[in-house]
Amino acid sequence: LDLSVSWLGMQMASPLFNASGVHCRTKEELEQLRRSAAGAVVTKSCTLAPRAGNPEPRYRRTALGSINSMGLPNEGYRYYLDYAQAYDDAKPLFLSISGMTLEDTLTILAELATLKLPCLPEVNLSCPNLPGKPQLGYDFAASAEALAAISRVYAQPFGVKLPPYFDPVHFAAMAAVLNGFPLLRFVTCINSVGNGLVIDLDSEAAVIKPKGGLGGLGGDYVLPTALANVREFAVLLADKHVIGCGGVKSGAEAFMHILAGATAVQVGTCLHEEGVSAFDRIEEELAAIMQAKGYQRLEEFRGRLKTL
Template structure:
């Protein structure tokens, strides 16, 4: 049976629902070109700030058998680097630019420039960076998030998305969904950013695995899959007129299938991509197609959002 992995959303066509999570294979032009030339259906840049940043001190990333921990601190080349890349982008795939200013004013400045340059990309505004010392995640402050989205909507008239941190309480799912539903231009949410401020220890040396923030960092990989799936399912259920992009714990076709079953339009791959490289896209795509064929599904819409409950 032929299986079709393509999808169309927000006027874009993707041959595959898979692409990179912001933060992985996206800091330099060479990394972005590698993703663009792979089996990925789209690509997204590193979260950018007004000016280049080196990020937190090394070691700031460590892989484990169950995933990863990181405290990168937004290392990036500065927003003009990524906007110039978008200006010259000639691949036939959707391009997303992740925006993560150090303040709301920074974000408004970058989005105004993006608006004026009419670039062939969509912004994903990062409301959830957990790895900046002294900077709380904006999306855990609902009033501040509402204020930010009001101002963003005034400055940027096009479609945009936001990247959210994980939420853990049904009340918070409902409150954030109601807030996001108020903004017509907000067309998609990415769930989730890493589970912030975890701690992993090397037993032999009795030390933390990373250096910044006393060893605290964002968790990815297997550690976060159940939390990611819950966030995707709840936001897809509570925001039927918006798209949800699943992110967290995808290392095979099985996890990609689960995210889509929970309602994800497309899925981003982080830790697995960091460890395996861009070959992960073709492998996971093949596994997803095989799983769909085994279950008798011909396209993603056949099972998207159709999770059964007991």
Template sequence: MKIVTFYFVILKEDLMVSTATKVGNFTFDNCLMNAAGVYCMTKEELAEVEASAAGSFVTKTGTLEARPGNPEPRYVNVPLGSINSMGLPNNGFEYYLDYVIELQNQPNTKNHFLSVVGLSPEETHTILKKVQKSDYEGLVELNLSCPNVPGKPQIAYDFETTTDILTEVFSYFTKPLGVKLPPYFDIVHFDQAAAVFNQFPLVFVNCVNSIGNGLYIEDESVVIKPKNGFGGIGGDYIKPTALANVHAFYQRLKPEIQIIGTGGVKSGRDAFEHILCGASMVQVGTALQKEGVTIFDRITKELKEIMAKKGYETLEDFRGKLHYIDR
């Protein structure tokens, strides 16, 4: 009898537990993927993620023209995460657009996310109109949250501008589109942002980008050069903020707008918590930068072990089912 019971546990963990997921009409064998900005600058880096256990990849946020970004040092690993002020270095959106089109025409390819943004509303529309006319059939992410371009505010903190941009975008853009968001910190801002997003046929929102304009000091000096050391904070520092944003939007957005959870993910437990708060997919950023693409195997294994222990066979068994203290 003991032998039969042991065999059942192995069978359940290995064959019944699945981390597959769905965003819009797109399916993914695994809910884990990279966060934009990590392992996505070049085709070679994207190919590494493509060949890994990750269920998908998102490209580096592409602008209308290629950008060198901010001066270095602009990214530094710190004990509980990272600080960066990259300044949107990228090879131009057409570089990434061409690559995802190339991949989608290959057999057994994964579904992908193309991340884009303009340095002005006009540039954003120019980019999206070209994507609309292209042969690309995957998901598109409009990054409304870059915190590290000097002189450029985060679009998503301006609800009027966000509404204007999305209104015009959806007057011509018919492909599946989502938005990358900065962290919000006030309940009323969750309410106001959700009211904006619920007006539009968005497929997903991605919560969150790094917490903008943090400062890390070693001895008597800042550790990055741009903006006198001010930069976006990632890693362990931001997980509670990321979880709060994921769950706040899960509570407020219409069901057809799904959530990608990003922030502080370095273990299966971290991924589990993002899904528990309502995420359909989970992105790995700082930890991926530190550990490399083998992290997807490790986190997937840890997540499956947690699911098996709790008796969950699919992500839908626990997605969004965060418990509250009622008494």
């Protein structure tokens, strides 16, 4: 049985890796991912300057997943460039970038372009948790302008992290934008489902402090939305890769993401709750499902979703 994935010239021993934001803020956490069974590593989204993020509590586990309004706490982009500079491992490394403005993102990418670092950028178009700042991915014209500017300063392959979309018209509109940029080689679907409200019945209170309790949902809440986004973009972006993210907590959901068309699959909420041993467990479960179904390689079922 072979769980390996080859894409964009990279080799992954497993299709599973962390979702940006989870277990990847510090070098210690990144090293734990590098040494784990994960097939790749992606860093916490970075900004020009280090950020403390939003006031706590800002993450809560719930029965069906998680809600967060972290507010982009990170060590500043130079910290992650340092990590990438010292990185010496065959396991692919992705650098997530989420400037507070487009100019900041361009500054980071322009610097990255001058360095020959062993990492691929995942530009975050979808942070839902910055008070007063909309998710860029929901503004198609602004996304097109951002991608044009990115392509000018960074003439190398890159990817974007997208927010969830909820209407076929929006899938088509965003796909038309994305297909205009040949250096855009992958999209990661989905970021958290933004601005949910989890209420604690006993205390009659929100469970996180920022934004009056609003935060991004992950886990079981989002699996069908994530699968729909993976499926639609896998069909609409025929010569790009889709990385699945959302609701993966066992081999079953990983299999579904790949069936929907995902090249590789990220784990967020479950990794946050379980730690890096989640990768060993989910890989074993995925292998067992493939074994039971008679599949030996991921290509044998990737994108082969049946419709009725």
